Amino acid sequence: MNKQTGPLSEVVQSDQAKDIIAPSLERRRLRAYAILLLLDALLLNLAFAAAGLLYEGLWWHPRNMLAVQTILPIYFTIALYNQSYGGKALVDWVFAAKQALIALLISAALLNFVAFYTKSNAQFSRVSVTLGLILAAAALVVLRRIIPVLIAKFWGGRTRNNLIIADGGPEFSLPLSVKVSAAEYELDPSSHDPFMLDRLGRMLQNQDKVVVSCPRERRQAWAFVLKSAGVQGEIVSEPAHELGAIGVQHYEEQDRTTLVISTGPLSLRSRISKRLFDITLAGGALIALSPILLFTALRIKLDDGGPVLFVQRRLGRGNQFFNMFKFRSMKVEQNDANGDQSTGREDDRITTIGKFIRRTSIDELPQLINVLRGDMSIVGPRPHALGSRANNKYFWEVDAQYWRRHCLKPGLTGLAQVRGHRGATEVEKDLTDRLQSDLEYISGWSLKRDLEIVLQTVLVLKHDNAY
Structure with a gap:
């Protein structure tokens, strides 16, 4: 596997790594x-x-x-x-x-x-x-x-996907499970490289249980990564308060004990209800708003003849990348694929129609397609571009808790947005305010709250920080 050379250096995933991606059971x-x-x-x-x-x-x-x-x-x-x-x-x-x-x-x-x-x-x-x-x-x-x-x-007796990550800890195995070496796949829980986290996220995708066996000094890092990924995670260890364990699992046949340190934020029933809410609302909105969508697309095309949609790679659930759709609001030659430069109030990169659709949040409407595809949810933490910075620092450098917001699907709107935390992140507080709201939303999720946030969003579609 190719070595990484920087926090945003891209990794070419080997065929062997692709084979680890488990089918959804x-x-x-x-x-x-x-x-x-x-x-x-x-x-x-x-x-x-x-x-x-x-x-x-x-x-x-x-x-x-x-x-x-x-x-x-x-x-x-x-x-x-x-x-x-x-x-x-x-x-x-x-x-x-x-x-x-x-x-x-x-x-x-x-x-x-x-x-x-x-x-x-x-x-x-x-x-x-x-x-x-x-x-x-x-x-x-x-x-x-x-x-x-x-x-x-x-089914070969398998009804659940169990993944064991061996990272230098005690020997551990489970029947009908897949076991991988952290060293072989270059998995480093202490790294903040989004490409490594994307690779790990794809490996954890569809896993019902992930057990990590690692040395004592790496338990804290693995605990944090598993919680951020939104999976049921366990670490082979004696009880340790600093891991924030939520349970203990005994495996008598292995003569081992694991600490349960994460289960994912939503139960199966909650995920089903949230997904049905997303499909119903996104499908209905696409039909109801189709005249606005068609008119906006036509207006953008007539403005400069460039592409209607702007597709940008964002960080999604489990720290995995996905392509997010927006109506293009910037000049074609000045599109910022990585989001390296925050948009300012008098940004000369924005087109005439772009100013209007950004101010009214119309530019975000194509993300309804992302919702139907399952990349996003109607309500959740807003997805950020890889190059986003606050005070010239990557978001995860400002606060390592940033990765925890990715245990849920990103949202078209969110608690941070209805509280007015929108626009450019010029100072660190711009990010930490959003992060605090995102983590509050994750810890207190309910379908009722999703509906309340959707209704509140209608009142803040036009906002001073939307530019």
């Missing part, structure tokens, strides 16, 4: 949960239909089907909360069967409770319903026993 798990949920619904219906046939001689007896349709929503509610559709349920059939039976038993008890108080017991045949529950329980257990067999056959 999260979508695979979600599909498995959905299929399991549908199969449960089918099996419960078939079980009660068969019970009607066996006891009353009528397949799909209306009374039985009424009972199962009453049970199903209760069963799914309980099953979703007791991890019947969780990662452990895909590989541990005993656990999965136990949780499914508990959900079924509670559902039956609640059905009987509701039927008693609504005086509708007479509508159900006790024998037939009991037989349906027994058949359903048997079917659920059989299905749970089959699931791990199918996973072992078609």
Whole structure:
């Protein structure tokens, strides 16, 4: 692998490094949960239909089907909360069967409770319903026993991506995991080189768990990097307060203990809700704002005949690079690809139409495409160009906590923006004010807050610092 020569020197990633990029198993798990949920619904219906046939001689007896349709929503509610559709349920059939039976038993008890108080017991045949529950329980257990067999056959037994980074610490391994050498891939957690962090970010992409084994003196640096990457990270170590560990994980077969020092800022449910919010809002905004987008594109093209869009590499989630879209507001020959020079109020690089679209934030609207592509979110820390500086220092040189803001996807707008922290970063406080707001947003994320920030953004689209 080529050596790096400076903080912004580009690294050519080898084919070997590319092979480490793991496929996403999260979508695979979600599909498995959905299929399991549908199969449960089918099996419960078939079980009660068969019970009607066996006891009353009528397949799909209306009374039985009424009972199962009453049970199903209760069963799914309980099953979703007791991890019947969780990662452990895909590989541990005993656990999965136990949780499914508990959900079924509670559902039956609640059905009987509701039927008693609504005086509708007479509508159900006790024998037939009991037989349906027994058949359903048997079917659920059989299905749970089959699931791990199918996973072992078609997925090689893998439902999670586990990465182990060996950096000179105690020997450590996990079944069905990938192990890499930090030295081989030139991974240095103490480096602030964005290209090294991009390479590490791609390696950590789609990993469900990352375990680092390193010497004591490098634990702090690895803890910081893993937290900044927004992954579930662990370090092989005895407990150490300075790492900010949030849990301890024991591996009896390895006779080792790891400290859990990061889990990522959002749970799976939160990530799904945030992504649905992004897709809905970005898709609707692109349709609603299409006349403005088309008019702006035409106006830029007629202004000097140059390209409509300005594409710039920015730092995104996990410190990975992505190409961010903006309407071009500067003269073609003076575009600043790296963002080395902050834009000033009387910047002669800005075109006539550029001044207007920057002042009204219209230049940012093409980032709705980045949101739909999954590079960005509607709300989050704003992505910065690589060459951005404050007081002639790179942002990470002003405050090393800067990297932590990249544990979430960057946003089209954010808490810092609605608080007025926009425009050029002429002094260090311009950056630290934004950083403080970004870290506050990350630690207190909620969908309600995202909606509040979107509504507040409408009020600050035209701002004194937007130039």
